[in-house]
Each structure stands twice: as structure tokens, then as C-alpha cells.
Amino acid sequence: MKNLTDEKYIGQLLAEEMLKVMNSVNIKRFAAVITDNESNVAAVQKLITIQFSKIFNIKYIAYCLNLILYDITLLIKQLNIVIL
Numbered sequence: 001m002k003n004l005t006d007e008k009y010i011g012q013l014l015a016e017e018m019l020k021v022m023n024s025v026n027i028k029r030f031a032a033v034i035t036d037n038e039s040n041v042a043a044v045q046k047l048i049t050i051q052f053s054k055i056f057n058i059k060y061i062a063y064c065l066n067l068i069l070y071d072i073t074l075l076i077k078q079l080n081i082v083i084l
Helices: 010-025 039-053 061-080
Strands: 032-036 056-058
Touching: 010 039, 032 039, 032 061, 039 056
Parallel strands: 032 056
Antiparallel strands: none
């Protein structure tokens, strides 16, 4: 992805860039888009949901949970904890 911080219509441009990436991977493989709830990202989710109604729009709480679980996973690896 390219840096879009200086662009005027950031939500639309982010959606276009995200769709390029999703299409390059195969958009049929996506079930959901998980992001924070920042206004430009919310606009992206809205645009993607309009175009692809089968892709779920999962907001902030799932994003936070993802960050927490990622940190826990890193901690488990660093401490060499074995989970049975």
C-alpha cells in the first residue's frame, strides 16, 4: 500500500487501495474486514460493505481483541510457555 496521508478523499482512496489488495489475494477468500473505528476507516468499511455485502464489517472491539491476543501470543513465545 502507498502512503495516503496527503490525499484529499482519504476514505475513498483507502477503500480503493484495500480493494486492490483484496482482489490481488482473491476477494472471495475474505469473510470480514476488521479495523479500528477511525472515521476514514469507517468510510472504507462502509464502501466495501456496499460493494460486497457478504464481507462482514467488524468494528473496534474485535480489533482490540486481536491486538490483545497478538500480544499474549508474543508473550507466550518469549516465555516459552507450552499450552496443552
